[in-house]
Amino acid sequence: xxxxxxxxxxxxxxxxxxxxxxxxxxxxxxxxxxxxxxxxxxxxxxxxxxxxxxxxxxxxxxxxxxxxxxxxxxxxxxxxxxxxxxxxxxxxxxxxxxxxxxxxxxxxxxxxxxxxxxxxxxxxxxxxxxxxxxxxxxxxxxxxxxxxxxxxxxxxxxxxx
Numbered sequence: 001x002x003x004x005x006x007x008x009x010x011x012x013x014x015x016x017x018x019x020x021x022x023x024x025x026x027x028x029x030x031x032x033x034x035x036x037x038x039x040x041x042x043x044x045x046x047x048x049x050x051x052x053x054x055x056x057x058x059x060x061x062x063x064x065x066x067x068x069x070x071x072x073x074x075x076x077x078x079x080x081x082x083x084x085x086x087x088x089x090x091x092x093x094x095x096x097x098x099x100x101x102x103x104x105x106x107x108x109x110x111x112x113x114x115x116x117x118x119x120x121x122x123x124x125x126x127x128x129x130x131x132x133x134x135x136x137x138x139x140x141x142x143x144x145x146x147x148x149x150x151x152x153x154x155x156x157x158x159x160x161x
Contacts, residue, residue: 015044015052025061032061038074040064040081056089063098070102070109115153123158125151 022029035041036051041060043051060081067077080098084090123134125143137158143151152158 014046015054016057018043018051018053021053021057021061024058025065027061027065035061035064038078040074040078054089059090059095060084067102070106112153119153124153125156125158 018029018032021027022032025032032041036043041053041057041064043053043057046052063081064077067080068074080101083098084094123131123137125138125146126149127138127141127144129135129138129141137152143156143158146156147154
């Protein structure tokens, strides 16, 4: 029986094995064990001492993968996951409340990425002065007076001192 067919059957009373969870999430078994050691997931043990997971752990692991992909640290992820209920499967409302924490940060990142996409071919206020437009937007590296880095991508406006 393939991993996909195994996961489509109803949840067994004895939970899902670490291999089944790995197959569904695409995570290595070692990564799942690491997340367990970090307290991000809490599988239980059956009578034989084998790890067993609830189907809801697939979503927790998926959240971990996404949050790490966005640059969140293990500590930041843990701080969010502790907000989910213990002893029951999180509801849509539980996940919605957790997602509110990320909404403002994601909106800020989206705006920053859009600005990067739209402005990278122009003067970004980094001080390189290598583009013709730099002499117009950042003469003599005037933007450098506001601090280090690509000042215009960081939110400064050309002409602001």
